[in-house]
Amino acid sequence: MTAPAADSPVLRLKNVKKRYNIGLPSEQEVLHGIDLSVGPGEFLAMVGPSGSGKSTLLNILGLLDQPSDGEVFIAGRSTRGLSDGELSRLRGERLGFVFQFHHLLTAFTALDNIQMPCWAAMGRRDPDIEAHAQALLASVGLDDYGERKPKALSGGQQQRVAICRALINRPPLVLADEPTGNLDTESSEQVFDLLRRFNREFGCAFIIVTHDLELAEKCDRVIELVDGRILDDRSGIGVPS
Amino acid sequence: MDLRLWYESRLAVEFLREGRAQSLLIILGVGLGVAVIVFVLALISGLQDNLIERTLGTQAHVSLQAPEEAVRVLRDPAEVDIAAQAVNERAQRLRSVQNWQALVAALEGESRVTAVSPVVSGPAFARRGQAFESVALLGIDPARYAQIVPVQEDMVAGEFRPTANEVVIGNVLADKLGVEVGDRIRLEGTDARAGNFQIAGVFSLGVRDLDERFVYLPIRPVQTLLNLPGGVTSVDVTIDEIFQAESFAEDLRLRFRVNAESWMETNEQLLNALRSQSQSTNLIQVFVGISVAFGIASVLAVSVVQRRREIGILRATGSTANQVMTVFLIQGGIVGLLGSFLGSLGGLGMVSLFTALGARPDREALFDVTAGAGLVMGAMLLATVTGILAAYFPARRAAKMDPVAAIRDE
Numbered sequence A: 001m002t003a004p005a006a007d008s009p010v011l012r013l014k015n016v017k018k019r020y021n022i023g024l025p026s027e028q029e030v031l032h033g034i035d036l037s038v039g040p041g042e043f044l045a046m047v048g049p050s051g052s053g054k055s056t057l058l059n060i061l062g063l064l065d066q067p068s069d070g071e072v073f074i075a076g077r078s079t080r081g082l083s084d085g086e087l088s089r090l091r092g093e094r095l096g097f098v099f100q101f102h103h104l105l106t107a108f109t110a111l112d113n114i115q116m117p118c119w120a121a122m123g124r125r126d127p128d129i130e131a132h133a134q135a136l137l138a139s140v141g142l143d144d145y146g147e148r149k150p151k152a153l154s155g156g157q158q159q160r161v162a163i164c165r166a167l168i169n170r171p172p173l174v175l176a177d178e179p180t181g182n183l184d185t186e187s188s189e190q191v192f193d194l195l196r197r198f199n200r201e202f203g204c205a206f207i208i209v210t211h212d213l214e215l216a217e218k219c220d221r222v223i224e225l226v227d228g229r230i231l232d233d234r235s236g237i238g239v240p241s
Numbered sequence B: 001m002d003l004r005l006w007y008e009s010r011l012a013v014e015f016l017r018e019g020r021a022q023s024l025l026i027i028l029g030v031g032l033g034v035a036v037i038v039f040v041l042a043l044i045s046g047l048q049d050n051l052i053e054r055t056l057g058t059q060a061h062v063s064l065q066a067p068e069e070a071v072r073v074l075r076d077p078a079e080v081d082i083a084a085q086a087v088n089e090r091a092q093r094l095r096s097v098q099n100w101q102a103l104v105a106a107l108e109g110e111s112r113v114t115a116v117s118p119v120v121s122g123p124a125f126a127r128r129g130q131a132f133e134s135v136a137l138l139g140i141d142p143a144r145y146a147q148i149v150p151v152q153e154d155m156v157a158g159e160f161r162p163t164a165n166e167v168v169i170g171n172v173l174a175d176k177l178g179v180e181v182g183d184r185i186r187l188e189g190t191d192a193r194a195g196n197f198q199i200a201g202v203f204s205l206g207v208r209d210l211d212e213r214f215v216y217l218p219i220r221p222v223q224t225l226l227n228l229p230g231g232v233t234s235v236d237v238t239i240d241e242i243f244q245a246e247s248f249a250e251d252l253r254l255r256f257r258v259n260a261e262s263w264m265e266t267n268e269q270l271l272n273a274l275r276s277q278s279q280s281t282n283l284i285q286v287f288v289g290i291s292v293a294f295g296i297a298s299v300l301a302v303s304v305v306q307r308r309r310e311i312g313i314l315r316a317t318g319s320t321a322n323q324v325m326t327v328f329l330i331q332g333g334i335v336g337l338l339g340s341f342l343g344s345l346g347g348l349g350m351v352s353l354f355t356a357l358g359a360r361p362d363r364e365a366l367f368d369v370t371a372g373a374g375l376v377m378g379a380m381l382l383a384t385v386t387g388i389l390a391a392y393f394p395a396r397r398a399a400k401m402d403p404v405a406a407i408r409d410e
């Protein structure tokens, strides 16, 4: 895969539509032709009422779901017609995921959970990766928690581990679906600040779905999704001096 | 794909360890099934080996005899007093195997042959005072004969050492004649040929017919008693592979134009019985195998549902559908391997216990536990493969699971 030009979008959507229950009486189009382009290092919030299609859109961006119509480009390359292996590889190498319910594997330690995307890609463990995972843990303030299993961590701690996992491959784009939706205000702020910090340190782009308008306002760009359409796309609001 | 499957194996092992009670239950279930299979197989094959061993303990693998005499209808009336009006089957008289010395030498040169023993045998009467018994004389070369029927191991008195004027007889005959080692008996053969012999030893082969009738002498005195000078009535052979006996006999028939009979022919009924017994144990194996497979499949199917969310996470973090599938196949394999290992130990333990309980000092053990190594390896291999196959459908379900649906619900 050739490296994309610095200013070419890490992600582009062309007229993406999503219909559910196709052919049934309950057929419903939840995304009505979304066009969107996200540049390298952008820090983007997606807001909108519940049921407006944010998660659906994010799953399509994350190649977990296929659009009924339209096309998704990752690093300038169309993802249409790719095999499961190729899609999985793109997910593992070019994308990071953070979910609302942190979703760690309870059978594995924090350190193992963070390395999982690399293990899947390489098929083996690697001391460099492990050191990198340990460094990431340290950078989120969980230096001594590497050998703990998720059940021995608080919600905020688990979410920080999940963020480390999303970043282990240094993906150009991280997708976060309500990463703070399940946390108290203090933990929310910690997690958000962390995302911001990694955005600056590693230069990876973020798309963060959130209900919290206060947090959204701190982002570089805010997209408002209503009824499966982009109603508003504001830039430059939260850029700090 | 990395063939060592480190990542997939790691996930499989940790998933199994996490679902501890569930994993343990299914491993024990597999173990129980394998234990039954190992127990039944070990016992049956032990019994069968034992039976064959007993049968062959008093028998050659292949026996060469003189061809039966065919009836010749004489055409020239000048040669006979009365012309034949009807053709009757001819009464068989004792005849020697043609050219038997050369045959023995040729057989000894065969790589498959482990022992060759020429025997001259025929009917006679044994007399001691008023007692009078019909017997079978066996003229043998003791050293050669002992390699085929180890009579020396079954002596109850004296020694297995027939000489020109000493005989070895069975314990039933000894009782009937009322004789002991050192006593003398009179043997009467064909054409009023007779001789007096001292009892050198008494054997008990455990087969009543033989213990009642067999009288062992060297070859020469029997040739004299039966009026078969220089001849032998059969050449007995043992070979290295007992189940090759029939094809070896066929081979000898063609090459030496002799009448060769294998133990498999003479014991056809026994072999048929053993074969149908083997078939029924195969059936048991198949059914136990199927229920083990269903057990593994259903537990893994439950586990796939339980791990929906984690499967979704794995897919979101770059695992391919094939990797997810492999994780569950490996789980099936591990369950099969561990279960069959425990089951084999249990099965062999049961066999040992069974053998120990049924052990009698005068009998050989029914089953040699060391012979179970091959059986255990086979059972483990089979169970592991069964486990992987049983895991196929649950694993495919896991691989096809929609990651979005898996992540969405909480």
Ligand SMILES: Nc1ncnc2c1ncn2[C@@H]1O[C@H](COP(=O)(O)OP(=O)(O)O)[C@@H](O)[C@H]1O
Binding pocket: A020, A021, A030, A048, A049, A050, A051, A052, A053, A054, A055, A056, A057
């Ligand atoms: N698998 C599905 N089948 C049918 N309808 C769905 C499915 N997933 C989502 N929807 C519908 O799509 C719409 C958008 O859902 P979602 O993307 O989850 O919205 P948001 O994340 O903005 O709350 C909702 O009306 C929801 O009911």
Ligand SMILES: [Mg+2]
Binding pocket: A054, A055, A056
């Ligand atoms: Mg949502």
